[in-house]
Amino acid sequence: MKLLKKLIPILEWLPGYKKSQLRGDIVAGITVATVLIPQGIAYALIAGLPPIYGLYAALMPQLMYAVFGSSRQVAIGPVAMDSLIVATGVSTLALIGSESYIAIAILLALMVGSIQLLMGLFRLGFIVNFLSRPVIIGFTSAVALIIGLNQFRNLFGVEFLQSDQVHILLEDIINRISYFSINTTIIGVIACIIIMIFRKINKKIPNALIVVVLGIIVLRFFENYFLDVAIVKGVPSGLPKFTIPIIDIALVRELFPIAVTLVMVGYLEIISIGKTLEAKQDEYRIRPNQELVALGLSNIVGSLFQSYPSTSSFSRSAINEEAGGKTGVSAIVSVLIVILTLLFLTPLFYHLPKTILAAIIIVAVFNLINIKEAKRLWRANNLDFWLLIATFFSTITFGIEHGILIGVGLSLIVLIFRTSRPYVIELGKVPNSDFYRNKHRFNEVVTDREVLVFRFDAQLFYANSNYFREKLEEMVEEKGKTLKLIVLDAESINRVDSTGIEMLKERIKYYNKRNIAFYFAGVKGPVRDAFFRGGVLEVVSLDHFFMRANGAVNFFKTGDNQNQKKYAQYIHQAYD
Structure with missing residues (x-):
């Protein structure tokens, strides 16, 4: 009966119809x-x-x-x-x-x-x-x-x-x-x-x-x-x-x-x-x-x-x-x-x-001609404004059928552009805390010349793997020869494909040859599973996966961390 009500919604509301609703419905x-x-x-x-x-x-x-x-x-x-x-x-x-x-x-x-x-x-x-x-x-x-x-x-x-x-x-x-x-x-x-x-x-x-x-x-x-x-x-x-x-x-x-x-x-x-x-x-x-x-x-x-x-x-x-x-x-x-x-x-x-x-x-x-929304987008988001304008003029110039096709095409192009060039930022440590935050938004955060902690705010897949690599190289170059540790804060990565995994493996090998360690922090379970299936453990130790960026940096600095060993065991058991 529940399935029938879902397929035919009138069966859901009609049996409980109230007399008080009748006047409003008739009017x-x-x-x-x-x-x-x-x-x-x-x-x-x-x-x-x-x-x-x-x-x-x-x-x-x-x-x-x-x-x-x-x-x-x-x-x-x-x-x-x-x-x-x-x-x-x-x-x-x-x-x-x-x-x-x-x-x-x-x-x-x-x-x-x-x-x-x-x-x-x-x-x-x-x-x-x-x-x-x-x-x-x-x-x-x-x-x-x-x-x-x-x-x-x-x-x-x-x-x-x-x-x-x-x-x-x-x-x-x-x-x-x-x-x-x-x-x-x-x-x-x-x-x-x-x-x-x-x-x-x-x-x-x-x-x-x-x-x-x-x-x-x-x-x-x-x-x-x-x-x-x-x-x-x-x-x-x-x-x-x-x-x-x-x-x-x-x-x-x-x-x-x-x-x-x-x-x-x-x-x-x-x-x-x-x-x-x-x-x-x-x-x-x-x-x-x-x-x-x-x-x-x-x-x-x-x-x-x-x-x-x-x-x-x-x-x-x-x-x-x-x-x-x-x-x-x-x-x-x-x-x-x-x-x-x-x-x-x-x-x-x-x-x-x-x-x-x-x-x-x-x-x-x-x-229905929405000038107010166009003005709002001009102030709020330039890319969305030009998307609206392009669709509008495509439709009035080439006709309705071509206008909707151009609109769909432009939507897909913008989607691909945004997912292929996501937000990538270096994080710094908030003083007297265990948290790492965007160094451009929080002036008080402290960065370390020996450590690069960065966040990638999107899924990692074939369309943005080269962008990931380029941005990482830029940040590494900015740090200079003093860099000893790279920590990827993967909390915002909700999906990864084989291209992304292969690129990561190649980068880890490359930086290891330069004596730069590569750690992971905040990796979600499904993404971690994909990493392991893709062979990431062939190039990096299970001990190099951390709950938070702060734990990764502390482990690197001290060389020993009891909590990290417990976390590594927990991951190992979950993976097995």
Whole structure:
């Protein structure tokens, strides 16, 4: 039963559901639905799909996540970023809005879900750890800018190009901006202002719903004055039918890079949102691999009911938590309201101006451009700042797909750089104590010309073994001909590979020939085992392993230490 609860988290919280939670969940579900419905219609337009598909993407994915998701407050459904990625990928394979375009978008949801499910089942959630926070922020900010600029076509009523490369967008906007529709622009700009005012007053106010209702009323009763304003027109009623997507192997190959991008972006979003919400309560904990399973099932089942790829929404998740949502019941309430809308209310959206939808999207996504974090990184960490900037400009220049790949590549390069050049420092003795500390941070520490005690702050492996050797040679050269003892404080070394061991053995032999002893201090058990298996005891005595650097120096100075003999015996017994 415990395993079943872990696989299906709803079984964990539903049996203990409290009546006191119901009111908050119902209010949160209604509030999220009032935001989700206009957003769903808007995001479907970004994806190049008919508006109804935005509502389809708000049904089964939400329901499946409520059952299988480890977070009880994350809101699933159509989002702006995924919608643009879908448009970018699918528009190269079919005409936007055509039957084949819709079929490909639905197949993409099935592919994304399958990859996510397999990653979750095989516990591959750690892969996303290779995307650092600066890369995520740079990528998210760039995509937000791309999405916003793409919506200028609806905001101004001009058929600008759709692209995920900002320079192409800006060039087309500059060349054709003079053809803008005055009425369309006025309605769109006023909607933007209203949304921003309501957001400043109180974020709980359903600003998207308010501008949608106002827009429909204006166009419904004053249609003759706004003939040039594009409206949504017919949104069909009814629930999505169960259909199995047509699987074409050649098409699957074409879509695979886009699917992987959507998997990475979707997982990053849900983990970052889930962790943020998790920190605000003590009821549950996010399980990354379970989130992949939940997202996978949401997209797979969603694709069977005509949904395009969906993931978690930053704004709707925050609204859900702020409105009092505590469990997945709020998502179920939200689904019921979307069902009622699909069955009875879609005709009301006939007169909805597309410029209103553009306003909703533009205000929402431009808030994702994180200038504050870039400023903070500039002060805190220059390398992370340039990583963010490089990812941002790569994405807006080369497009979303290449941007995420460049971001991953840069993250790996920075990771390799940092692990291949870790912190290496000489330690000095704190007066009247047994402790050794960084000589550059503690001015009062004492160093000895005959002794070099140094610390290596990383695992020792093939990527940094040469760096270890170079830094050691520099410190030895600085000590000069008076040096008689080298002590490696290995407390910070948590792993070592064969390359690192062979380099150590070679260095020990070299310094022994120069009559310089080589001792180890603070070696962790697993690292010590690796040393012994690698043959370190062939070049150094077991007596030369110490608990602390101070013990190593004392042993060298006095030539005898009862405690060290006991420690050597202890190690010998443990090794045997």
